[in-house]
Amino acid sequence: MTTEQTPLHSGFGPHTTAQEALAGRDLRGKIAIVTGGHGGIGLETTRILSNAGATVIVGARDVKKAQDNLSAIRNVEVIHLDLADPRSIDQFAVEFMKSNRALDILINNAGVANPPTIKDARGFDTQFATNHLGHFQLTVRLWDALIKSGNSRVITLSSIAHMVGPIDFGDLNFTKRPYNKDIAYGESKTACSLFAVELDKRGKEHGIRAFAVNPGAILTGLTRHLTDEELAAWGVRRGDNGNFIAPEGFKTIEQGAATSVWCAVSPSLEGKGGVYCEDCDIAAIAPADSTLLSGVRPWAIDQSAAETLWNASEDLLQMAHGAIPVLAK
Incomplete structure (x- = not known):
């Protein structure tokens, strides 16, 4: 049964914090992985899950930095993970799988925006390779641990930036189009x-x-490669002390982590999945030409495009088709 892309009217909203979204749930005995769980909203996600009793494994490129940032948080393990390096992803998965633990929650949180290098060593677009392909490979490698849970959830961070448009499957790595970092x-x-x-x-x-x-x-640190002029287009300005000041409508770190936590633990999502969520609820579908900074555009939940992307991802990563079969139509 397909879950409808229709709000549940959860009672939460844009000002809900991650602590509030947790709603007092006890996660003792649960195992979670949070990529990039040592900074920004990832750090807040890790903190909330850990404080609720979960054991949280954080994947981080800089292990020392991650350990320092997480030093005050209990129940945390750090494993090196570079989502732009297929070998690093495999090594992370092997190390976790050796523990023979079930994986209850996988939060694909890490990402890059407007990086200085637009192509990785394979010639792949860096943003597509890191934000999608790296997490695709990681999730597939952890598949047996997710099955072992019997009731696992995988949360992948998207963005309202998806409103830019659908994927050009004929030119995933900008070999034909002029490169545009925003696209x-x-x-x-x-x-x-x-x-x-x-x-x-x-x-x-x-x-x-x-x-x-x-x-x-x-x-968050995701904006570190943006110029002051680019940030100003979003209403962000630099204060007298040099720190950036966000305009009305921006969320705090605590609010930004809320929907990830809600998707990971909310009982209202039992038996549901395959939907785009925002503000601790399933998002409404917005018209393709909408300029609102909310809602999901039709191309981001299109089932045919989703299958095409999966097959293209297997091809790019040289994975055999059907390693994870479609069992439900």
């Missing part, structure tokens, strides 16, 4: 949403449900 980022975030659609279709018979999350507009 590249938007397509990578459309991919994150489509990944949740297809992953849910393939995983639900195994007790794996998937969700895409728009965390909202937040000032």
Whole structure:
């Protein structure tokens, strides 16, 4: 049964914090992985899950930095993970799988925006490779641990930037089009949403449900490659002390982590999946030409595009088709 892309009227909203979204749930005995869980909304996500009793494994490129940032948080393990390096992803998965633990929550939180290098060593667009392909590979490598849980959830961070447009499957790595970093980022975030659609279709018979999350507009390290002029276009300005000041409508870190936590633990999502969520609820579908900074555009939840993306991802990563079969139509 396909979950409708229709708000549940959860009672939460854009000002809900991650602590409030947790709603006092006890996560003792649960195992979670949070990529990039040592900074920004990832750090807040890790803190909330850990304080609720979960053991949280954080994937981080800089292990020392992650350990320092997480030093005050209990129940946390750090494993090196570079989502732009296929070998690093495999090594992370092997190390986790050796523990023989079930994986209850996988939060694909890490990402890049407007990086200085637009192509990785394979010639792939860096934003598409990191934001989507890296998490695709990681999730597939952790598949047996997700099945072992019997009731696992995979949350992948998308963005309102998906409104930029659908994915150009004929030119995923900008070999034909002039490179545009905003389009590249938007397509990578459309991919994150489509990944949740297809992953849910393939995983639900195994007790794996998937969700895409728009965390909202937040000032985090993800903006570090943007110029002051580019940030000003979003109403962000630099204060007298040099720190950036966000305009009304931006969320705090605590609010930005809320929808990830809600998707990971909310009982209202039992038996549901394959949907795009925002403000601690399933998002409404917005018209393709909408200029609103909310809602999901039709191309980001299109089932045909989701299957096409899955097959293209297997091809790019040289994975055999059908390694994770479609068990539910």
